[in-house]
Amino acid sequence: MADAVNHVRSDYKASKHSGKRPLKNIRYFVIHTAEAPSPTLGAESVGRYFASGAARGSTQYGLDINSTQQYLADAYVAWGAPPLNETGLHVECAGMAKYDRKMWLTTYAKMMKRLGWLIASRTRKYDIPFRILDVEELKRLGTKPTKGGIVTHDTVSKAFGQSTHWDPGKDFPLDVVMAWAAKYRQGVIKGMVSRPVLHIYNKGKWVSRLQNDLRAKGYQVKADGVFGKATETAVKDFQKKHGLKSNGVVGMRTWKALDK
Numbered sequence: 102m103a104d105a106v107n108h109v110r111s112d113y114k115a116s117k118h119s120g121k122r123p124l125k126n127i128r129y130f131v132i133h134t135a136e137a138p139s140p141t142l143g144a145e146s147v148g149r150y151f152a153s154g155a156a157r158g159s160t161q162y163g164l165d166i167n168s169t170q171q172y173l174a175d176a177y178v179a180w181g182a183p184p185l186n187e188t189g190l191h192v193e194c195a196g197m198a199k200y201d202r203k204m205w206l207t208t209y210a211k212m213m214k215r216l217g218w219l220i221a222s223r224t225r226k227y228d229i230p231f232r233i234l235d236v237e238e239l240k241r242l243g244t245k246p247t248k249g250g251i252v253t254h255d256t257v258s259k260a261f262g263q264s265t266h267w268d269p270g271k272d273f274p275l276d277v278v279m280a281w282a283a284k285y286r287q288g289v290i291k292g293m294v295s296r297p298v299l300h301i302y303n304k305g306k307w308v309s310r311l312q313n314d315l316r317a318k319g320y321q322v323k324a325d326g327v328f329g330k331a332t333e334t335a336v337k338d339f340q341k342k343h344g345l346k347s348n349g350v351v352g353m354r355t356w357k358a359l360d361k
């Protein structure tokens with residue numbers, strides 16, 4: 102049974118950390134993948150490893166498709182990705198950095214929703230800027246506990262050269278994660294709260310609803326409840342025509358534009 106998306110468990114305690122920090126030092130949200138190839142128990146296997154004496158690292162959080170685990174309180178400095186340990190909140194996602202987009206958006210799709218919620222909730226709580234930083238931007242900001250933002254371990258490695266990890270991998274769907282995060286940051290908006298983020302490979306009644314909305318806008322897509330290539334192409338075209346990011350991911354802005 103999967104936990105609610107906003108439920109955070111704490112079944113494991115990480116053995117490695119660098120002690121406490123003031124919460125105001127938290128300026129970055131750092132995304133990792135764990136090389137833990139279990140969509141359902143990845144967060145637990147990472148927890149067991151971090152709790153063991155053999156662990157050579159740690160993070161505050163771990164995720165798989167049905168649970169969110171907290172291994173270290175936010176006030177503790179994890180061994181996640183130097184030099185952003187003192188200023189970072191680190192999260193290990195189940196899965197492998199080599200996975201392609203299809204794998205992440207099918208087998209691991211529910212983890213993206215969970216990660217979106219965690220990003221929304223922690224960026225709000227600690228006033229972390231809600232944007233993904235690239236290598237150049239992170240280099241410019243440096244390690245000072247000033248502005249901050251959302252980064253991957255790969256970006257941290259490339260910006261500072263203090264680690265060689267390239268997780269979460271080039272096909273990790275940050276666009277889908279950020280669409281979920283934007284939805285959760287908006288909170289309750291009348292008539293919007295239940296609408297999911299949709300993307301290629303999704304199926305079901307919300308996809309049919311989307312396809313009917315697209316048909317009403319003149320797109321010749323089948324309303325079969327299967328989000329395939331043709332639906333993605335129509336979404337991208339619709340987004341382009343409405344000044345939205347043309348990525349084929351249906352987040353709150355795209356839903357709103359379809360309502361008009």
Ligand SMILES: [Zn+2]
Binds near residue numbers: 133134254266268
């Ligand atoms: Zn990492």
